[in-house]
Amino acid sequence: MMKLKKAIFFVCLFVVFGLFKSQAQTFAVIKFSQLKEMMERRNDTTYVFNFWATWCGPCVKEFPDFQKLSRAYQNKKIRFVFISLDFKKDFETVLLPFLKKNYVIDDVFLLDEPDYNSWIDKVEKSWMGDLPSTLIINNGHQLKKMYPHEFTYEELDAVLKPLVK
């Protein structure tokens, strides 16, 4: 009986650790050249770049849904990357506390490029810099599409589903 309890305990422990297995996510400040490299990665993974900021109301509103979707697609070839347009001075004091509070499991990069007109066209010519915006890229499949608007869970799920079939 005791043994069984112990066994159950260990099974539970494994399940818990399995669920919360710490991913090697990165929170860092980057320049555009680094974002460009990420956008040009050529493999069979689809990258979901969400452009957002903690000061942007609609971005913060959709953020939890993106986190849920990231977890839902964890075992698929889809990676979420959050590109924050928060200000560099707010990295430690605003952005990091926000990410910790929300148990973020994905990479989050603060793009430190205050001159937006110098890089925004290089992300996507038609993009006006609206926040939030979501860019979905799969260079292996010549896929690059910018969605310059908010997403609900269901809307983004509907975009991602066909990509993992």
Place this chain on the structure above:
Amino acid sequence: MKTKQFLTGSLFVAAAFVLNSFTPVVEGYKAGDKAIDFKLKNTDGKMVSLSDYKSAKGFIVTFTCNHCPFAKMYEERIMALDKKYASKGYPVMAINSNDPAVSPDDSYENMISRAKDRSYSFPYLFDATQEIAKAYGATNTPHLYVLAKENGALVVKYIGAIDDNAQDATKATKHYVEDAVDELLANKSVTVTQTKAIGCTIKWKKST
């Protein structure tokens, strides 16, 4: 003969109909376009139109608002633009087009207190129907339009951001609006006529 005429006539009607149904949604102004005047309520309760400014050479029309962090970062610079250029014939006209139902900070009442607190030297107008923002094609706050009077018309000379560094005015290296107005004052053509105005999106009314 009659049939021919009838056919041509109906073709014309059909063509007109097709053209009509494909009329694109108004995309707002580009440099060189003629801008419309407006009649909007200022924070002092009075209605303001560009045509009220008989001696102005042009205008620095600024779509902005109370709540947006970008608008706040640029507020001082907008105030400075009016101080610098109103006397030279290019006053600032600030317009808030946000729907207060979506963004309560941007209500008319809050505009009044903002204008008072900061002693705005320029009108701060409420575009309650959002028609002016739509006509101009403004999407963000702040979003600037430099207009110049030419033969009685208001011609768009520059659209976009104020400068190239929202976070730190002292680090800005390109002062788009000042450069445009300076060039106009020197009777030169404007070099940079369009940039992307980064900021908060204008809070549109939720369609019912």
